[in-house]
Amino acid sequence: MNSRFGHHGGTLSLLLTMTVICCCRCMYCAATNPVESMRENVTKLSWEVDYLLWSPDCVEKVVIGINGAFPGPSIRGYVGNVLEVHLHNCLSTESVSIHWNGIRQIGTPWGDGVAGVTQCEIGSGETFIYRFKLDKAGTYSYYGFHGLQRSAGLYGMLIVEDEQKVPFEYDGEHSLLLSDWWHKSAYEQEVGLQAPLPQFRWVGEPQSLLINGRGRYDCTLVPKGGQQNSGDVKVCNVSNPQCSNPVVLRVERNKIYRLRIASVASISSLNFAVEKHKLMVVEADGNYVEPFEADDLDIYPGQTYSILLSTNQFAGRNYWVALNVRGRLPQTSPHLGILNYFPVPATNKPPFPPPKGPLWNDTAYSTAQSQLYKSREGYGKVPDKVQKQIILLNTQNTVDGKIKWAINIVSLALPTTPYLQALSYNIHDAYDCESPPVTYDQSYDIFSPPKNANVTLASMLYKLPFRHTIDIVLQNANTLTLRNSEINPWHLHGHDFWVVGQGLGKFDPEKDPKSYNLKNPPLRHTVPLFPYAWTTLRFKADNMGVWLLHSTVEPRFFMGMGIVLEEGTEWMLEEPPSCTMGCGLTKELANSLLKL
Amino acid sequence: MNSRFGHHGGTLSLLLTMTVICCCRCMYCAATNPVESMRENVTKLSWEVDYLLWSPDCVEKVVIGINGAFPGPSIRGYVGNVLEVHLHNCLSTESVSIHWNGIRQIGTPWGDGVAGVTQCEIGSGETFIYRFKLDKAGTYSYYGFHGLQRSAGLYGMLIVEDEQKVPFEYDGEHSLLLSDWWHKSAYEQEVGLQAPLPQFRWVGEPQSLLINGRGRYDCTLVPKGGQQNSGDVKVCNVSNPQCSNPVVLRVERNKIYRLRIASVASISSLNFAVEKHKLMVVEADGNYVEPFEADDLDIYPGQTYSILLSTNQFAGRNYWVALNVRGRLPQTSPHLGILNYFPVPATNKPPFPPPKGPLWNDTAYSTAQSQLYKSREGYGKVPDKVQKQIILLNTQNTVDGKIKWAINIVSLALPTTPYLQALSYNIHDAYDCESPPVTYDQSYDIFSPPKNANVTLASMLYKLPFRHTIDIVLQNANTLTLRNSEINPWHLHGHDFWVVGQGLGKFDPEKDPKSYNLKNPPLRHTVPLFPYAWTTLRFKADNMGVWLLHSTVEPRFFMGMGIVLEEGTEWMLEEPPSCTMGCGLTKELANSLLKL
Structure with missing residues (x-):
C-alpha cells in the first residue's frame, strides 16, 4: 500500500477516533451586531458573505450581504488598532474580494482586496483573513472589488476614531452610507457592458439612491400582472421594513453634529444637502481639511467626508435631507431623508419643498467647489520637488x-x-x-x-x-x-x-x-x-x-x-x-x- | 537585492525581451462550430464559458453559455477517442465545473467534474482541461455541476458513435436536448432554497420546456409597463431568432430515424410523444436495451435515450412532437415541436390536437413503463453474488x-x-x-x-x-x-x-x-x-x-x-x-x- 494513502490503511476504530472538523459549506453563524466595536489592539470580526433576498428600495432583489444583512456591518475602530476580518465566502459559486477604501495598507499590500492585483479571489466556501492596521483616523468605506460586486451590494462603512487629536468639536454623530441602486442584477449589467456593439448596453441610470442601504422606489412604476412566482414580476412592498424608512437623523437644537458620509455609489456623482442648514466640511477621504462652509456638497463615488452641522434653525419642525444625482441627466428620484429636531415626531414632513441642489450639468459649480478644499494646517506638507x-x-x-x-x-x-x-x-x-x-x-x-x-x-x-x-x-x-x-x-x-x-x-x-x-x-x-x-x-x-x-x-x-x-x-x-x-x-x- | 525578485533586477532591455504571454481575462475566440466533430484519437475543444443575454423561450435572461451560444455545443466522438476540453472560465466572478453525464471516467476520476468531490472549482479567469476517454458508445450529456448552474443553462449533448457494432439500423438521426427553464435567476433560486422557514421558497414550476435550447413563452403573460431599462420589465419578443422556432424534425416517409434524447432538466420528469408514431426504445443511458415499443416515453432528469421512429404515417401532413411535465401538477405549457414530413412545409401545423401523454399523476403508468427495460442480450451480465x-x-x-x-x-x-x-x-x-x-x-x-x-x-x-x-x-x-x-x-x-x-x-x-x-x-x-x-x-x-x-x-x-x-x-x-x-x-x- 502506498503510504500517501495512510489514513485508508487504518482500521475502522482508527477512523472513528480521528478528529472531525466540519468543513462543510456555510451556515449562518449567530447574527453579529451591526456596529461592531473594537478598542483592543486586534479586533477579530467574523463575516459570512452570502446572497440575500432584500428590498433596499422596497423592490425585492438578490443582493450580496454580510452576516445576513444589507448593507454590510459598520466597522468602528481606533487609530493603532489592527483589524482582522475573517471573511467566509458562502456564495455557492461566486468568488469575492473586499477593498478597504482609503486604508493605505502600509506593510500589508496583500490586504488591499483587489482580485488580480493584490490577491487571488476568495473562492466559494473559502475563508480569507484580512488583517491590517488602522493607522490613520478618518471616515472610510469598504466594498467588493471583483466584477460588479459593489453594484450587487457588497459594501459598508469603516470609521477610525482619533482618540486625542480631533481638531474640531461636536456633540453628536451620524453616519451616512450613500449608494445608487439598480433592479437589474450585476450579471445583467456585466453582460450588457461586455457585449459588442450594437448589443452593448450601458447599465443606465439607477432606480434609486440609498442612504444606509435604504431608499424607496415608486411601486406604481413596477409592472403588474404576470405569472406568480415566475420571476417576471418584481415584488414591490412599501411596508417592507428593509426599505420603508427614509433616513432619519435625530438631532437636538443648538448642538453640533458630525455627519460622516461615505459614497459607495457605482456610477453616480451625488449632491448632498440639508434644508436651511450650512455644511461645514472638515474631513475629506480620511484627511482633515481647512474647514469651509457650503450649502450643499458634491460627493463622487468612493469619496468620504465629515461635515459639521449646527442645528441652529427653528426647532418646531423637521428639515429635508436631500440626495441628488450630479453630472448625468437625472432619471432617479432624489433620496429624501429627515433631519428630525427631537422631540418633533420623526414622521412630521417638513412644510416646504426639499432643496434641489445645483443643476445637474452645472460643472462650473462643481469645479468651484472642488477648489475650496485645502489641507488643514499641521497635517502634512506637499513635497515641492518631483522626480x-x-x-x-x-x-x-x-x-x-x-x-x-x-x-x-x-x-x-x-x-x-x-x-x-x-x-x-x-x-x-x-x-x-x-x-x-x-x-x-x-x-x-x-x-x-x-x-x-x-x-x-x-x-x-x-x-x-x-x-x-x-x-x-x-x-x-x-x-x-x-x-x-x-x-x-x-x-x-x-x-x-x-x-x-x-x-x-x-x-x-x-x-x-x-x-x-x-x-x-x-x-x-x-x-x-x-x-x-x-x-x-x-x-x-x-x-x-x-x-x-x-x-x-x-x-x-x-x-x-x-x-x-x-x-x-x-x-x-x-x-x-x-x-x-x-x-x-x-x-x-x-x-x-x-x-x- | 533579493534573488526572488530577479526580474526586477534586470535592465529595461532585459524586460523588453522577455516573452510576453497574454494572461488577460477572456475575449471570445472565433466562434467554434456548434457540432464539433472528431475522428482523431485526441480531439481538443476550446470552450469559453461566459454569461450571455439570451432568450431561450423568447423572454430575455442572463444564461451561462459556451463559445457565445446557448445551449453548449454538441460534441460528437467515436468510441476510443480521447476528448480534451480546454475550458476557459470567462465568468467574471463565478467558478464552474462540468460533469460528463454517463461517462464513467475509468482511470480519470478527477475528470468527473463535481466541485468538492473530484476537483476544485474552476475559478474565474482560469483554464481547466478535461481529458478522458470516450470508452463506450451511446448518447450522453454534460452539464454544470456547481451551485445551480444547470438551471442557469450550462449544458449540452455528448454523442459517442459506435463505428461497427450498432445492433440496429436506421436511415437518419436527430438529437433532442430537453430542459426546463425558469425566468428567475439561479441566484434567486438559491436564495429561496437556502432561506430558513418560513422564508423558504421552492423554485416553483418552470416557465417553459426547451428542446435544443428553444421554447416559446406566452408573451401576454409577461407584465407590461414599468420604467424602461430598469430591469423590472422582462423583454419578451417572439420574433427573436433564439426562440422563435419550435423544434422541427425533418423526415422523409418510410424511413427509420434514430432520435437521440438527453434530458438535462433541473427538476422536471418529462413525457415525450410523437403524434401517431410509435417509439421503439433501443438505448437507455448509453446502454443498448432490448427494443420495446411505446406510445410515449417517460424521461427523468439526467437520463438519455435512443428511440427508433418509423415514418410510416400519411405523408401529406406534419405531426406533433409533444413534451409534457410528469409527476408534478403541470403549470408549464407543453413544448410542441413538429415532425416535418418533407416536402410538406415545416410551417404547416398538424390538423389535430397534440398528444397529451398520460395523466401527470399516473404513477402506475410510469412504474409499468420502467419495468419494460431489459438489457440487450450480449451486452453484459449482472453478477449474482453480492458482497x-x-x-x-x-x-x-x-x-x-x-x-x-x-x-x-x-x-x-x-x-x-x-x-x-x-x-x-x-x-x-x-x-x-x-x-x-x-x-x-x-x-x-x-x-x-x-x-x-x-x-x-x-x-x-x-x-x-x-x-x-x-x-x-x-x-x-x-x-x-x-x-x-x-x-x-x-x-x-x-x-x-x-x-x-x-x-x-x-x-x-x-x-x-x-x-x-x-x-x-x-x-x-x-x-x-x-x-x-x-x-x-x-x-x-x-x-x-x-x-x-x-x-x-x-x-x-x-x-x-x-x-x-x-x-x-x-x-x-x-x-x-x-x-x-x-x-x-x-x-x-x-x-x-x-x-x-
Missing part, C-alpha cells in the same frame, strides 16, 4: 467592437495571476511585461472623439522609482460621442495624494505646473476629473506594493479604466501570505512543488 | 429551520476540499471522517412525515470494498407534507448499474431480493425512485475514484440529497493532476511548500 511625471489620457474606445475605456490607448485587462504575488514569487509571464506609455501623443485632439477608436487590451505595470515623488496628470477628453466629455472620479490605492492642480483644457507641461498649489493642496484618495479638464496628483511612491489607480465608476473600471503601479516590491521583507495565492500561475507554482 | 448491501432512506427534513433532503438522516454538505484530492494527498480533516450509516432504523414509518424532522449536515464518505459487488437499495418515504411522496431520480457517477428490482412500500431484505431480475435487468446510470417505493441498484465497485450517488433534481441535491462513495483510491497509480487542486486544504498544502 517623475506621468500624463494619463482618459479616453473611451473600442476593442474588437466592444466599448472600452483606456489610459494612454491601453485598456486594462487584469491578469488571472495577481501582480503582487507574481512579483514576490518571481513568476514570469503573469502579465504583459512591456512598459506602459507614460504620456500620450501630444497631437491628440482632446475635444473630439478619437480618430482611431481602437485600443489595446493589456495588463502592463507602471514601475515607479521607489521613494520618489511622482506627479500624475489625469487628462480628460471627448468620449466616443461628439461634444461629450464626462466626469471621471479617480482613486489611488495605497496612498493619499495631494491635488496640486486642476484646470480646463489640455494640460500644458510648461505652463500649468506654475499654477500648482504647493502651499496647502488637499490630501485625498479620490478626486474628480472634470470634462475636458486635467488634474494633477502628487504623492511619494514609498509604499511597497502594487496599487491600482482607477476610475471609481465601477462599470468604467470593469471596461478597463485603470492602471497598475508598482513600488519597491523588491524591498519587501515579507512574502504575501499563502492565503492570497492559489489562482493562475501561483496555483501552478505551488502545485508543481507537490510533485517534487 | 455488500446498503439501504438508503430518502427523506425530506430540516436543519436549523432550513428545509433539506437527507439520506439515512444525513444531509450532504460538500466540503470545500474535494474528497479525491484529500484522499490522494493524505489531507486530514477535509471531510467528516465517521462512517455514514449503511441502513436506517427499520421502525421508521415511510408512510408518514418524519416524527423528528431534524437531521445532521455532514460530509461523510461511504468506503466501498474495492472490486466487490454492491447492492444499493433506495427507499423512498413520505416528505414533510402529509400523504406525499415524490419521484426521485437517482444518478450514480463512475458507473452504470443494473436495476435488479423495484417495488412498492418498504423494502423487505428477506423477501424482496427473491424477486430480483438477475437475468436481464437494464444497465443504466439514472433511475427513478417512485413514491413510497424502493429500487435496488447493483454494480461492481471496481472504478478507482470518488463518486456521487445523488438526486438528479438539481435543487434537491443542492439541499443535500446525495451520498459520496469511495472505491479503491488507495490503488490509484496516478495522483490527481495539479489543475484539480488549489482550494480548501489542497491550497494550504501546496502553499505550505512554498514556504519551505
